[in-house]
Amino acid sequence: MELNAKQILAKAKTGGYAVGAFNAANWETLKAIFNAAEKLHSPAIIETSPGETDYLGAENLVCLVDNFRARTGIPILINLDHALETAKVYHAAKAGYDLLHYDGSKLSFEVNLKHAKEVVSRLHRQNKLVEVEINHITGGSEAHRGSIKSMQNQADYTTPDQAKMFMAESGADILAVSIGNVHGIYRDTPKLDIKRLKQIAAGVSCFFSLHGGSGIPAGQVRAAIKHGVVKVNVNTELRLAFRDTLAKVIKTNKEAAVYKFMPDVISAVQKVVETKMKMCGSVNKK
Ligand code: G3H
Ligand code: ZN
Numbered sequence: 001m002e003l004n005a006k007q008i009l010a011k012a013k014t015g016g017y018a019v020g021a022f023n024a025a026n027w028e029t030l031k032a033i034f035n036a037a038e039k040l041h042s043p044a045i046i047e048t049s050p051g052e053t054d055y056l057g058a059e060n061l062v063c064l065v066d067n068f069r070a071r072t073g074i075p076i077l078i079n080l081d082h083a084l085e086t087a088k089v090y091h092a093a094k095a096g097y098d099l100l101h102y103d104g105s106k107l108s109f110e111v112n113l114k115h116a117k118e119v120v121s122r123l124h125r126q127n128k129l130v131e132v133e134i135n136h137i138t139g140g141s142e143a144h145r146g147s148i149k150s151m152q153n154q155a156d157y158t159t160p161d162q163a164k165m166f167m168a169e170s171g172a173d174i175l176a177v178s179i180g181n182v183h184g185i186y187r188d189t190p191k192l193d194i195k196r197l198k199q200i201a202a203g204v205s206c207f208f209s210l211h212g213g214s215g216i217p218a219g220q221v222r223a224a225i226k227h228g229v230v231k232v233n234v235n236t237e238l239r240l241a242f243r244d245t246l247a248k249v250i251k252t253n254k255e256a257a258v259y260k261f262m263p264d265v266i267s268a269v270q271k272v273v274e275t276k277m278k279m280c281g282s283v284n285k286k
Pocket of ligand 1: 023081082140141142182183184185210211212213214215233234235236237
């Protein structure tokens with residue numbers, strides 16, 4: 001029997017692994033994720049930001065993923081990533097997304113909580129899972145020139161008390177923790193506050209997601225998985241593999257049929273996805 005989103009994440013939590021959540025904004029990236037999942041017999045989450053969702057079309061993505069699931073039986077979930085507006089959340093849920101990340105982290109704690117409660121009460125009736133973010137995870141999914149230090153303030157990390165109160169009151173399913181993770185790749189290496197994650201996990205029983213999965217050393221990600229992270233979000237490394245390979249191919253390949261030079265791009269992205277699946281421990285967990 002096919003597992004639902006909650007069961008897929010619960011299985012990961014009990015099994016001590018995480019499911020990689022990969023951003024896709026085009027067919028080639030999607031194909032790379034599908035190929036990796038099929039080759040490694042790994043579950044995966046395809047995610048789109050609101051911009052990526054508008055570009056692809058939520059309904060189109062759902063159809064493509066449904067086709068893949070029906071053909072392979074591999075558990076692939078679809079997640080709306082960092083939706084700042086509740087209207088976007090409801091639209092994606094209606095289109096068939098499984099997970100919805102309502103990101104009110106730029107609002108006050110109280111307003112964020114009020115919105116999160118509304119989203120949870122509406123989406124739980126539709127059997128969807130809701131992810132929330134209390135403390136804003138900084139940066140953007142790109143290669144940054146600066147250092148992480150200049151982006152981050154430890155005072156903005158998630159605290160155990162905030163997490164306990166927010167998750168109890170909102171009833172949300174997944175908490176995107178801010179524990180030293182940032183979006184994008186920087187000159188220096190992130191240092192996750194695993195001790196803090198442990199303290200947060202002691203007070204709540206929800207799932208945790210780790211955003212900013214690009215550039216975090218595998219050992220640190222594995223330590224986070226040990227303490228309840230079941231979803232690891234990765235975007236920048238896929239984007240860079242795509243862009244750098246495409247630039248190379250266009251320079252050397254004078255082929256006019258676009259689909260003929262895309263296999264190299266797909267392989268490069270697939271390689272990154274496979275590495276992340278191995279890091280998450282999700283290989284052969286389909
Ligand atoms: O929500 C998306 C992820 O957090 C991506 O982060 O671009 O650093 O891999 P990343
Ligand atoms: Zn993120």
